[in-house]
Amino acid sequence: MKFLPIFLSLIVYSSHLFSQTKEGIYQDEIDSQVWMPFIKAYNHNDYTEFHKLHSDNIRRVGRWGILMGEEYKQRNIKSFKRNDSLNIHREIEIWFDMRAAKGNYAYEVGYYKITTSKPGSNENEFYYGFFHVVLEKNKGVWKIVQDWDDSKIGDRQLSNRDFMKATGRVYSE
8 A cells, every 4th residue: 555655656757757758859849840940041031941931821910910821921021022132130039938739739939039230330229029829730840820929018018128038048040
């Protein structure tokens, strides 16, 4: 009878370790298949590679409404080309506040910081935001299927103070 509580504790503990390991595997896959290429494509203004990370049925949501699929991708092309024509260099950094994955779906919440530099200016501009992303794994490949972000929480504009709260790894190029 003394061994039953110890045995049950070991089962609970080992199942907890397995779930953490499995969660880590999901996050490693998502990082290598989505976030690292996302940051690289964004920083290099490469909309072709950027679009490969999104589902063809992507739902992009913001205060301005919802962009879907090709409509979202065409808006990106205009934005990326405008930055190219103005010779604007952008770099994005992200950190995660919450990450959850189960089966072929993942939900991730975090903050981003975008640093821009313009030719002829010695000063950088900084933009901060908060995001929620839904990812789906199809045929072994993770893609973004829904993306929402905003630069405000309530009526308060996000700032470096919010971004610096990062307690985990900050993802950048």
